[in-house]
Amino acid sequence: MLARPPSQLTIKDILSSVDEKIRLVDFGGDDSSAPPNPAVYGSRQLWRKLEATIDRTLTETTLEEICTVLGTERGEVKIPDFQVFI
Numbered sequence: 562m563l564a565r566p567p568s569q570l571t572i573k574d575i576l577s578s579v580d581e582k583i584r585l586v587d588f589g590g591d592d593s594s595a596p597p598n599p600a601v602y603g604s605r606q607l608w609r610k611l612e613a614t615i616d617r618t619l620t621e622t623t624l625e626e627i628c629t630v631l632g633t634e635r636g637e638v639k640i641p642d643f644q645v646f647i
Contacts, residue, residue, distance in 0.1 A: 567625035576619065583619065585612055 562578050563570065576583065585608055 570624045573619035
């Protein structure tokens with residue numbers, strides 16, 4: 562999966578390849594039932610929306626975008642020169 566060019570490799574791909582999940586809040590228990598407190602339920606819905614937005618951003622952002630040197634006219638890509646061991 563990670564053998565693709567930086568322009569085709571999303572940040573979500575990278576996180577998924579190392580089994581990382583992005584969860585802002587762990588609600589614990591069964592998410593299907595609404596808590597008795599409406600404010601808590603509203604808060605959960607807000608955090609779910611935020612998680613969805615972050616997920617979408619990670620899916621839309623490529624490694625190339627992260628590594629592109631800002632301010633260059635040619636839009637050069639500088640890939641960090643380090644090894645990653647998993």
